Amino acid sequence: MNVDVLRLDHRRVRDARITTHVCLTARAFGASKVILSGDEDKKIMENIRDVVKRWGGDFEIEYIKNWDKFIEEWKNFGGEVVHLTMYGEAVQKITGNIRESPNDKLVIVGGSRVPSKVYQDADWNVSVTNQPHSEVSALSIFLHTLLEGKEYEIDFSNSELRVIPTAHGKQVETRKKPHK
Amino acid sequence: MNVDVLRLDHRRVRDARITTHVCLTARAFGASKVILSGDEDKKIMENIRDVVKRWGGDFEIEYIKNWDKFIEEWKNFGGEVVHLTMYGEAVQKITGNIRESPNDKLVIVGGSRVPSKVYQDADWNVSVTNQPHSEVSALSIFLHTLLEGKEYEIDFSNSELRVIPTAHGKQVETRKKPHK
Numbered sequence: 001m002n003v004d005v006l007r008l009d010h011r012r013v014r015d016a017r018i019t020t021h022v023c024l025t026a027r028a029f030g031a032s033k034v035i036l037s038g039d040e041d042k043k044i045m046e047n048i049r050d051v052v053k054r055w056g057g058d059f060e061i062e063y064i065k066n067w068d069k070f071i072e073e074w075k076n077f078g079g080e081v082v083h084l085t086m087y088g089e090a091v092q093k094i095t096g097n098i099r100e101s102p103n104d105k106l107v108i109v110g111g112s113r114v115p116s117k118v119y120q121d122a123d124w125n126v127s128v129t130n131q132p133h134s135e136v137s138a139l140s141i142f143l144h145t146l147l148e149g150k151e152y153e154i155d156f157s158n159s160e161l162r163v164i165p166t167a168h169g170k171q172v173e174t175r176k177k178p179h180k
Numbered sequence: 181m182n183v184d185v186l187r188l189d190h191r192r193v194r195d196a197r198i199t200t201h202v203c204l205t206a207r208a209f210g211a212s213k214v215i216l217s218g219d220e221d222k223k224i225m226e227n228i229r230d231v232v233k234r235w236g237g238d239f240e241i242e243y244i245k246n247w248d249k250f251i252e253e254w255k256n257f258g259g260e261v262v263h264l265t266m267y268g269e270a271v272q273k274i275t276g277n278i279r280e281s282p283n284d285k286l287v288i289v290g291g292s293r294v295p296s297k298v299y300q301d302a303d304w305n306v307s308v309t310n311q312p313h314s315e316v317s318a319l320s321i322f323l324h325t326l327l328e329g330k331e332y333e334i335d336f337s338n339s340e341l342r343v344i345p346t347a348h349g350k351q352v353e354t355r356k357k358p359h360k
Contacts, residue, residue, distance in 0.1 A: 137320030
């Protein structure tokens with residue numbers, strides 16, 4: 001099962017850091033790609049591609065203007081849609097069902113105003129607690145629950161940098177990246 | 181075991197939204213209090229208190245100037261310190277040990293530059309993956325792992341608003357708050 005993340009309604013200045021954290025969380029927790037919608041923001045896309053270059057793996061980022069059509073096409077090609085919202089069904093109850101279906105998943109992470117069409121079109125509306133908190137934590141907990149911790153075993157291959165886990169301090173291994 | 185969260189090096193404009201997400205994540209995932217350091221930011225503190233008023237529970241927020249002394253006192257009173265960092269030991273391996281010790285925990289969430297003293301003084305430096313992502317996702321995953329999902333059962337009592345989990349839509353119950 002492939003997992004992509006669609007970030008709706010990105011606003012260039014106001015959302016720059018939160019959207020960056022959404023993208024990096026998607027990558028670290030096993031998604032293949034993030035699709036940004038809202039303002040086109042080349043800076044964020046460059047930053048994320050730079051992280052991929054240094055930290056490895058083959059995570060992708062792309063911009064689309066028409067998210068509505070994108071969701072429609074995703075579903076037409078047999079993909080399923082999970083919308084993260086504090087109003088949805090509890091992640092701890094519903095994620096087992098989502099995992100059972102082998103189809104590719106598009107995880108939608110809302111912006112400030114999510115049209116009601118998204119709630120209707122999603123196969124699942126999933127809440128990570130019903131309290132207000134953060135699309136960043138909601139995404140990490142959903143992916144962690146969906147992948148059952150397998151995100152800890154991802155091999156981010158072909159990286160320039162690798163952390164050696166350490167009790168007290170910082171250890172980073174720098175590797176010369178082979179030319180492609 | 182009581183869990184508080186210390187946010188280091190908050191910068192008023194640049195970090196406003198990320199720090200707000202850190203605070204709301206701390207609350208939704210079972211911490212009792214967040215302590216902000218860095219710039220004093222009354223706006224964030226008001227916003228968080230307003231969320232507590234509307235969404236319930238008794239989460240607190242406080243500002244301290246001298247985080248160094250705060251950590252020292254926390255330890256002097258028998259509390260333990262967990263520092264979240266991508267350089268630390270893996271959350272999935274170390275959290276069992278942390279949970280076994282019943283002492284209150286202070287979870288430190290870094291800002292842009294964390295002094296090496298924090299790495300030395302922490303009882304545990306914990307990484308949520310060794311990839312760059314977000315202090316917001318790191319905090320949510322650490323608290324979720326520490327509490328083993330019990331955060332889903334927290335009763336946020338005395339709230340004005342309560343979400344009714346729904347498959348496709350939004351349902352919010354508004355309750356008149358009793359006068360204290």
